[in-house]
Every structure is written in structure tokens, then in C-alpha cells.
Amino acid sequence: xxxxxxxxxxxALVGAVxxxxxxxxxxxxxxxxxxxxxxxxxxxxxxxPSWKHPFGLDQIGRDVLSRVIYGTRVDLxxxxxxxxxxxxIGTVLGLLGGYYGGRIDIVIMRFIDSLMAIPMLLFTMLxxxxxxxxxxxxxxxxxxxxxxxxxxxxxxxxxxIKTNTYILSAVAIGCRDxxxxxxxVLRNAFPPIIVLATFTVAQAIxxxxxxxxxxxxxxxxxxxxxxxLGEGRAYMLSYPHIAAFxxxxxxxxxxxxxxxxxxxxxxxxxxxxxxF
Amino acid sequence: xxxxxxxxxxESIIVVFLVSVIIFSIMHVAPGDPVEILLGQHxxxxxxxxxxxxxxxxxxxxxxxxxxxxxxxxxxDFGTSVAYGxxxxxxxxxxxxxxxxxxxxAIVLTVTIAIPVGVISAIKQYSIIDYVGSTAAVLGMSMPxxxxxxxxxxxxxxxxxWLPTFGISSWRSFILPSISxxxxxxxxxxxxxxxxxxxxxxxxYVNTARSKGVSERTVIYKHVFRxxxxxxxxxxxxxxxYILSGTIVxxxxxxxxxxxxxxxxxIFSRDYSVVQGITFISAIIIVIGNFLTDISYxxxxxxxxxx
Numbered sequence: 001x002x003x004x005x006x007x008x009x010x011x012a013l014v015g016a017v018x019x020x021x022x023x024x025x026x027x028x029x030x031x032x033x034x035x036x037x038x039x040x041x042x043x044x045x046x047x048x049p050s051w052k053h054p055f056g057l058d059q060i061g062r063d064v065l066s067r068v069i070y071g072t073r074v075d076l077x078x079x080x081x082x083x084x085x086x087x088x089i090g091t092v093l094g095l096l097g098g099y100y101g102g103r104i105d106i107v108i109m110r111f112i113d114s115l116m117a118i119p120m121l122l123f124t125m126l127x128x129x130x131x132x133x134x135x136x137x138x139x140x141x142x143x144x145x146x147x148x149x150x151x152x153x154x155x156x157x158x159x160x161i162k163t164n165t166y167i168l169s170a171v172a173i174g175c176r177d178x179x180x181x182x183x184x185v186l187r188n189a190f191p192p193i194i195v196l197a198t199f200t201v202a203q204a205i206x207x208x209x210x211x212x213x214x215x216x217x218x219x220x221x222x223x224x225x226x227x228x229l230g231e232g233r234a235y236m237l238s239y240p241h242i243a244a245f246x247x248x249x250x251x252x253x254x255x256x257x258x259x260x261x262x263x264x265x266x267x268x269x270x271x272x273x274x275x276f
Numbered sequence: 277x278x279x280x281x282x283x284x285x286x287e288s289i290i291v292v293f294l295v296s297v298i299i300f301s302i303m304h305v306a307p308g309d310p311v312e313i314l315l316g317q318h319x320x321x322x323x324x325x326x327x328x329x330x331x332x333x334x335x336x337x338x339x340x341x342x343x344x345x346x347x348x349x350x351x352x353d354f355g356t357s358v359a360y361g362x363x364x365x366x367x368x369x370x371x372x373x374x375x376x377x378x379x380x381x382a383i384v385l386t387v388t389i390a391i392p393v394g395v396i397s398a399i400k401q402y403s404i405i406d407y408v409g410s411t412a413a414v415l416g417m418s419m420p421x422x423x424x425x426x427x428x429x430x431x432x433x434x435x436x437x438w439l440p441t442f443g444i445s446s447w448r449s450f451i452l453p454s455i456s457x458x459x460x461x462x463x464x465x466x467x468x469x470x471x472x473x474x475x476x477x478x479x480x481y482v483n484t485a486r487s488k489g490v491s492e493r494t495v496i497y498k499h500v501f502r503x504x505x506x507x508x509x510x511x512x513x514x515x516x517x518y519i520l521s522g523t524i525v526x527x528x529x530x531x532x533x534x535x536x537x538x539x540x541x542x543i544f545s546r547d548y549s550v551v552q553g554i555t556f557i558s559a560i561i562i563v564i565g566n567f568l569t570d571i572s573y574x575x576x577x578x579x580x581x582x583x
Contacts, residue, residue, distance in 0.1 A: 110287065114294035117559045117566070119521035122539075126555050129543045130302050202418070209420050210525050214540055229423070233528075240430045247423030255418035262414070 005267035012263020018256035026073040035063035037070040037223050048241050055245040058228070059235045064242055067223040068249050074224040075253070078139065078208045079201040085143030086204075087197055090150020095181055095189075097151070098158030108151065115148040121210055128216050135218055138211070142204050153196050157189040191268035198261035202254040209250050225250050281571055288567045295559040296346045299552055304338065314355070314548050331355070354553030359545040364553040367538060372557075375527070375534035379519055381454035382461070386519075387512060390462040394469025398477065399496060409466065416463030422525040425456035429529060442531040449530075456526045461515050468511050472504040506577035513569025517562045 007013055025032055035053075045061040047053065055064035097108035115123075120142075127141035161167065162185070170180050205225070211217040212226015213233060225246055232242030314328060329335060332344055332355070348354070354364035393413075397406035429452060433441040440449050476482065477500055485495050527536030535554055542550035 110290050110294055113287070113291045114298060114559075116517065117291055117295050117562045118298065118555060119517050119524075119558055119562070121521040121524055122555045122558055125524075125539070125543060126299065126302055126551055129546075129548065129551050131305075206420055210422060213420075213422050213525060214528060214543075216543065236426050236529075237430065237434055240426075240434075243423065243426045244430075247420060247426070250423065251415075251419045254420075255414065258414050258418055 002267050006263050009263035009266055011259045012267075015256040015259030015263065018252065019260055022072055022076065022253055022256070025069055026076050029069050029073055033063075033066040033069040035066040037062065037067045039063075048239075049245075056239070056241040058232060058242050059239060064228070064245055067228050068225065068246060071223040071225045071228055074135070074218055074222070075205050075208055075226075075250075078135070078142065078218075078224075079205040079257075082139045082142040082146065082204040082207075083197050083200045085139060086146035086200060087150050087193065088147075089144070090147035090152075091154045091186070091189075091193060093147070093151040094154025094156075095158055095186060098155035099162060099177075099181060099185060105155075109155075112148045112151045115145055118145070120145045120207060124207060124211060125214075125216060128211065133211070133216055133219060138208070138217065142207050146200055146204060149196060149200060150193065153192055154189055157192055158185055161185050161188050192265075195261055195265040195268065198257055198264055202257040202261070205250065205254055205257075209247075277574060280574065284567060284570050288563050291563050292560060293346075295563070296349065296556065297342070299555055299559075300342050300345055303548070303552070304341075314358070328355075349553075349556055354556070355549035357542070357547050357550050359542065359547040359550075364549045367550060368535065368553055368557060371533065371535050371538045374532060375523055375536065378450065378453055378457070378527075378532065378534060379516075379523060381450050382457035382519055382523075383512070383516075385454050385458040386461040386465055386515075389458065390465035391469055391508065393462075394466040395473060395496075395501070397466070398470045398473030401474065406470075410470070413463040413467045416459045417467075419459070420525075421456050421460050421522045422529055424459055425453065425526045425529040428452045428456060453526050453530045453532060456529070457519060457522045460522065461519055464518075465508070465512060465515065469504070469508055472507055473500060476500045476504050506573055509576055510569055510573050513565060513572070516565040520558055520562065 006016075039062065041057070041061040045057060045059055047057045047061075049056040053063050053065065055068060058064055058067070093108050093112065097105040118126075123145045124138075124141040127137065131137050167180065167184055170184055175184075208217055208224065209226040209229065212224055213229045215227075215230045215233070217226040217230065218224040219227070228246040229243055229250075232239065232246065236243045314332075332341060334341060336344075352365045354368075356362065357364050357367055360367060393409045397403075397409040400406055429441060432439045432452060439451055440446070482495060482499060485499050486492075490499075523534070524536035524539060526532070527534045528540055531537065535558075539551060539554050541547075542554070
């Protein structure tokens with residue numbers, strides 16, 4: 001049923017296919033990439049797109065397409081893992097706050113408000129400036145501020161679920177809180193959380209790209225979509241193709257994720273339409 | 277209403293307090309001596325190092341250090357920039373106007389694009405306009421704003437030579453940066469406007485108005501619009517945080533002499549106090565923005581009553 005509704009949403013299906021393409025690229029990067037992403041040929045530096053090098057070459061003569069292919073794994077990793085961190089922290093906070101209410105809820109909500117008051121990019125930049133841009137720190141720096149979104153969405157969901165009779169009856173027959181929270185509340189709150197997660201992966205990838213563009217993301221020479229743009233930043237006017245193709249790939253991936261999110265939202269729960 | 281304003285005010289104060297705790301703890305969670313973080317790689321005399329230690333109470337317990345830091349910060353003292361050798365607050369004040377003006381341009385642009393597009397796509401649901409508008413909105417949300425900025429710069433400044441490239445020279449310098457910032461926000465706002473409108477259009481009072489013989493124009497602009505307006509205003513208010521975030525990167529592309537560039541230079545010259553100061557001030561701006569949004573929500577929509 002859910003799958004049928006998802007397939008009916010044509011753009012979502014296209015998005016899913018594109019996303020699958022990105023996943024395959026990330027897994028088989030070594031087989032797919034035509035050149036070594038780190039190998040360079042100074043004679044060809046900054047050359048525009050050609051049949052041999054469809055995305056052209058960068059400022060020191062590396063194949064941009066191969067670098068973009070190798071960057072896919074890094075970016076999907078950042079997108080999915082940072083979202084995973086955000087989902088776990090946020091959902092737990094939202095469940096506790098929404099279900100128990102009272103003081104716990106107030107404390108959690110003010111904490112969430114304050115996380116949301118710091119612009120996400122500024123938060124990640126502050127963390128990276130303090131402890132450095134190792135990929136693990138990067139995941140935390142992106143995941144923690146994004147968790148605020150999950151906490152809010154989960155809490156709102158829990159507040160409506162809580163009023164249902166099946167929760168009351170579960171309480172009445174003496175179920176433990178843990179069981180109620182996991183089996184009854186979380187299960188029913190899950191569809192919107194999954195939809196939000198899809199959009200969050202897109203946001204995390206955009207954040208990585210912004211950081212990389214500023215030179216604060218995954219450190220060169222290892223390519224990530226952000227760092228390809230960042231390294232090309234100084235040359236963006238002389239070799240516009242580096243930035244053009246790098247950004248195009250990011251947009252395509254985020255575009256696909258957004259459509260998959262749209263489709264999932266409509267497929268999982270048609271009532272959610274327009275809520276995100 | 278008054279009690280609501282007062283309670284929201286206290287909530288905002290608590291949020292500012294928590295933000296200060298978060299910003300303060302990030303520096304102390306990091307391994308290493310805070311003095312070294314504050315100084316970056318800048319060489320200073322041992323006496324100066326002692327002076328910094330003294331000023332921020334770095335030999336004292338954490339709670340006291342926090343007290344010193346936050347009381348200085350609330351008085352506008354974020355310390356001295358190690359790169360420029362002048363107070364951080366002065367540097368920030370000098371750059372704030374450029375960023376604020378750019379943001380205002382971007383907000384005005386966002387609203388003037390997004391609301392008409394959202395309204396028209398809702399009224400003419402499933403029409404060509406709706407289809408194009410909705411697809412454009414998803415596209416707008418997917419493109420990194422700095423990439424849009426780079427592409428606009430290449431096309432309009434480099435190839436066509438219609439608009440200036442870097443810095444601020446005249447009002448025309450504002451065009452490309454504000455478009456780059458506005459695009460993603462306009463996408464979000466127009467999608468939201470569309471869905472809010474669709475929600476309202478199918479409500480009973482709209483049918484009642486129509487059956488009374490009220491003209492379609494009045495139905496849309498007087499009835500539906502007023503009912504949808506409050507949530508749209510709220511969304512735009514809350515977008516301030518995102519707009520500020522977006523400005524940072526776009527400022528870099530256009531070499532805009534604003535907060536974003538000050539921030540990036542500070543990060544690369546390991547000028548920690550400047551980074552801290554900008555983060556704290558932006559958070560305060562956002563808290564104030566959210567507070568005003570919440571209050572105006574109650575004023576715009578008289579149905580909302582607070583106990």
C-alpha cells in the first residue's frame with residue numbers, strides 16, 4: 001500500500017532512482033571513476049569539459065568528475081550519519097518531553113530553543129574552529145544542531161498520540177513506561193520522523209557543502225563535494241566549470257532527497273501533506 | 277496578552293542564558309588550554325598571556341569563569357581581537373550595518389516573490405503556474421545558496437558585465453547577493469503559503485462567503501488571506517535564523533564587507549573571541565526576532581487568546 005502510493009508519486013520515484021544512483025556511485029567509486037581523484041597533470045590544469053574529461057580539470061589538473069565521484073561517499077556518509085545522530089538525540093528528547101510533560105518538558109524545550117537560536121552554520125563553524133574539522137567532529141557539529149528539528153517534530157507528534165485511548169488503556173492495564181514509549185508512542189510517531197530524516201539528510205549535505213566551500217569541511221586532498229568547491233573558490237572566475245559541476249551534483253542529490261521526502265510523506269500519511 | 281508577553285520575555289531570557297552556556301562550553305569541551313584557543317597561533321608575551329588569564333579568570337573554577345565571561349559579554353565586551361588588536365565589539369559594530377541592510381533586502385525580496393507565487397499556485401491548483409511554481413520551489417530549496425551566488429556572479433558580472441562583481445559600490449551591488457540569499461527562503465515560504473492557502477480555501481467559512489455572493493476577489497483577499505496571514509508571518513519571522521546563516525557564505529562569494537567575512541577571516545586567523553562574539557550576537561538577534569514574531573502573531577490574529 002505504502003509502496004504503491006510512493007510509486008504513484010512520479011517525481012518521488014525519479015528521486016529514488018537518482019538517489020540509488022548516488023548510492024551505487026558511493027559503493028563502487030573505484031570502479032566507476034575514470035581517473036585517480038588525486039592524480040594530477042599540470043599540463044592540463046584548468047582545462048574545460050571535454051569528451052575525455054566531461055567535468056573538466058581543476059586548478060592543478062585533477063579530473064573533476066573522478067573527484068566528484070570519490071566525494072559522493074564522504075557526502076552521503078556525512079548526510080546519513082549526521083542525520084542518524086540528530087535522529088537519535090532528537091527523538092529521545094522529544095519522546096521524553098512530550099510524554100512526561102511538566103518540568104522535564106520545559107527544560108528540554110528551552111534547550112531545543114537555544115540550539116535553534118544559534119544559526120546552524122555558525123554552530124558548526126564554532127565547533128570546527130575550536131576542535132578542528134576531523135570528519136567525526138564534523139558529524140557531531142552537524143548532527144547536534146539538527147537534532148533540535150527531530151525533538152520538536154517528535155514532541156508535537158507525541159502530544160497528539162498521548163491523547164489516544166490505546167495509550168490510556170495501555171496505562172490502565174499497567175504497561176511499563178518504557179514499553180508504552182517504544183511500542184505505542186514511538187511506532188506511531190515514526191512516519192513523520194522518517195520523512196523529516198529524508199529532508200535532514202539533504203540539509204546535512206548542504207551544510208557540509210557550505211563548510212567545504214568556506215574551507216572548513218573535510219580537509220584536502222581528500223575530495224568531498226564541499227571541498228571541491230572550496231578549493232575551486234579562488235579560481236571560480238577563471239575556471240567556472242569546477243564550481244559549476246560540483247554545485248550541480250550537490251543540487252541534484254539534494255533535489256532527489258527532497259522529492260523522495262515529498263513522496264514518502266504522501267505515501268506514509270496523506271494527512272501530513274504540507275506540514276513540512 | 278500581557279501575561280503572555282511577559283512569560284515569552286522570560287523564556288527568551290532563559291534561552292539567551294542557555295545559548296551563552298552552550299557557546300561557553302564549546303570552548304571548554306575542546307582539549308587544550310583555553311588561553312591557547314583564545315590566542316590561536318598568535319605569539320604574545322608571557323605578561324600578556326597572564327593578563328588574558330587574569331581578565332577571564334582562567335585559573336578560577338569553571339562556574340566563576342562562566343560568570344566573568346557572560347557578564348562581560350552582556351555588557352558588550354567580548355575581549356580583544358588577537359588579529360586586529362582592537363575590541364571585538366568595535367569590529368562587529370563596524371560590520372553589522374552592511375549585513376543587516378543586505379538581509380533586509382533579502383527578506384523584502386523573499387516576501388515579494390514567495391507570497392504571490394504561493395497564493396497563485398494555491399488558487400489555481402494543478403494549473404501550469406502551480407506546477408512550475410512548485411517545481412521551482414523544490415529546485416530553489418535544493419541549490420546551495422553559495423553556488424547560486426557563484427553562478428549568478430559568473431553569468432551577470434563576468435560574462436554579461438551587467439552588474440558589479442565584488443564589494444559594495446552602489447545599490448546595484450545589492451542585487452546579486454540578495455537574490456542568492458532570497459532564493460532558498462522564497463522557495464520555503466512559497467511552498468508554505470501554498471499549503472496554508474489550500475488548507476483555508478476548503479474551509480466552511482469560504483463556502484459560506486461564496487454562497488452569500490461575495491466576489492471571488494474579496495473571498496480570497498479578505499477572508500482567506502487574513503486567515504492564512506498569521507502563520508505566514510510567523511514562518512517569515514522564524515526564517516531570520518536561516519537568512520543569517522545563508523548570508524555568511526554568500527558574503528564570502530561577493531567579498532561583502534559584513535559579518536560573514538569578518539567571521540571567516542577570524543576563523544582562519546584563529547581569532548577565537550571574534551568567532552564567539554559573532555555567534556552570541558547572532559543568537560541574540562534571533563531570540564529577539566522570535567520574540568517579536570510570537571508577539572505579533574497574537575496581534576495579527578485576534579482569535580489567538582492566551583490564558
